[in-house]
Amino acid sequence: MLEVKDLTARYGRAQILNGVSLQVGGNEVVALLGRNGAGKTTTMKCIMGLVHQKAGEITYDGVSILGKPSHAICRLGIGYVPEERRIFGDLTVEENLEVGDRPARPDAPEWTRAHLFELFPNLAERRRNLGKQLSGGEQQMLTIARTLMGNPRVVLLDEPSEGIAPVIVEQMARVIKELKAEGLAVLLSEQNLHFARAVADRACIIEKGTLRYEGGFADLDAHPEISQQYLAV
């Protein structure tokens, strides 16, 4: 459904991606693994139209989205959950959700506020609080909920387990499984192999902007030298 082919990208003079290719199927969770600075975030930003200097092919449902503005990409059904969360600190939880709100689409599940508050009970309690008053874990939930308000078919989830308490990491894993159960596709960026293995169907590993591995976790476990080489710190 989402297909990236020979994607290259740079910031100014610095070449960050040197030809990344990957696919995400209709109801699949794909983990994009790599060390710090490997280019995971940049890949996602390219898909979302947030990096301007890029080349290659990015198609969604067979239609090229390379070069489209990010709001148009979002409206096609691609939701983006940024790594730094980027919630609106001066807006309340409800207002944050309002910003993400988009009309329902026929090809994707519709998320209501009630449904999201069920999935993230903490947010329900804090619906009138400002975004900046939330804890890190709550902000992480809010950023996911906000993206789901747009009723996406594919969610780009950038390091949801980073910098939050272990209980909340578990909750994140449940949420990702729930998304899959609802019929969504997820591209998940991760540094943590264990977390990825727990939730994803397949893995792609990038290193220095180049795709190094693509396949199942069973294969990856059968060849520990791969993760040793590209993921270990």
Added chain:
Amino acid sequence: MGFYVAQLLTGLANASSLFLIACGLSIIFGVTRIVNFAHGSFYMVGAYLAYSIVALFPDSILGFWGGVIAAALIVGLLGLIVEMTILRRIYHAPELFQLVATFGVLLIIQDMTLAIWGAADKLGPRAPGLDSAVRIMGEPIPEYDLALILIGPAVLAGIWLVFHRTRWGVLVRAATQDREMVGALGVNQAWLFSAAFVLGAALAGLGGAIQIPREAVSLQMDLSVIGDAFVVVVIGGMGSVSGAFVAAVLISVLNAFAILVFPQISIVLPFVVMAVVLIVRPYGLFGKEGSGHGAPTEPEQPLRLLSSRATLVLMALVFALAASPVVVSDFASILLVDVMVATLFAVSLHFMMGLGGMVSFGHAAYFGVGAYGAAMASNYLGLPMMPAMIVGPLAAAAAALFFGWFCVRLSGVYLAMLTLAAAQILWGVTFQSQAYTGGDDGILGIWPAAWASSDQAYFYVAFVLCIGGIWFLRRVAHSPFGYGLRGIRDSDVRAEAIGMDVKFHQWMGFALAGTMAGVAGVVFAFSKGSVFPDVLGIAQSVDGLIMVLLGGIHALAGPILGAGVFVLIEDWVSRLDYWRFIFGMIILGVVLLAPDGVAGGVDRLLRALGLRREGQA
């Protein structure tokens, strides 16, 4: 007691109009990150429109207020046109482009207003039903002032409702924090920006329209209000509507009382308050550090050195210049002095902006201090030309050291605003200190020494100083100090990490740029024989920015070309009727069509002709 209450009420009445303008400016900045110089034009057009519309319904209450509102709506429409035809194309361009483009709009609107309404000031009608005074504690207070005092908070409440109770308002507030993220959530920024711009423009138009019973409508309204409006926005915190309200009240009330003690303080006071607030709270009273996201995405190109061939061409040009008084007329040598002065001014500004990454909206301050320093030294101290020429740059250096120390504590658009404040303070002081600076009449009779009094001889004096100054700045740019500045521009965190004293480095860069602008000012003063306060004015600062932009910010040779082209265009255009309109159009043309400047254009031409190889640095 009653007198003080009356003074307070006058201050509050003044605050209303100021708040309307400033909050429009703040909303526009918050959402689009554009510092809109043309905002004063919207205010002015609002006043003219209200004047004309109200005149259609004399003495009718409905006609008056209907006219005021209609004027605001039409100005909103004007804002929409400006946004859709111009600004929409430059949201991703660096601040400099946006500022210069909006200045071009200001020039165009000014001449269009002149063409429609003529040059004479217009006296507006009194507001029917509110045309007398009531006595409060024994003092007469105009009823209209009381109405104004109510309008400010009413508009504030209206905006608050829109921002908190409508989806559009929530989106605007979100975009003020992180507009890129709002886009990634599916919101079409183009419409959000247009709507914010229309609202901001209409508020400015309203601010102008409600002033017509209080002050004459004139062509000076645009620039006279924009300085104060900037100040209010910066004090309140850019993007904060309630901040704009508090700041407008603060400034207006302070002003109402300060003029009792110090009648001349009006011009300077807002800028002094702003400087103080920025030093204590760098992002204003209610402001926040802008999100790094969605900053200009234009790639930062390294400065290019000229190729050896281009250097040869430049050398040849310089020699042709040096030899020119022999071959060309006096008139051309005077023009060439103008070109050289402008060039040194532009190169010093480029040194600060392109190399140091510090955008200045007030570089004319140091040019002007240099010019006044020399003029006063020669007039009051009776110094001959050469010593006076040393006093000027020293004065500029002192001013740049003083203001620079404050400015380098900020960055980005706040730094730019503080430079503007510094320039306006100096301008105000110069304008007011009649006894020392001659005020509006300037200082006349500053002539070069006898040996340099012919146009040709003075040309060589100017040549040595200006070309010497440019050469010196270029040397510094390629010294370790220059590389340090560049490093800070590209990443101050990294520069700090390797042990550089970032602030000190920037401070010295600021001071050096100011000093060299002072040298340009000195040469200017002796070539014209007189100085007037506008050498320190906003227009002079913007001229420098235009030159840098014309040349293209990324090439060291840019400002040289830019200044040359600028002076030649100005010399030609300023002799025409409606030259502001033409000049504004030229500026917009450059910003929209040749965003890498004339130098970039020449570079592309050279490449096309095969004179310069692809990728050659």
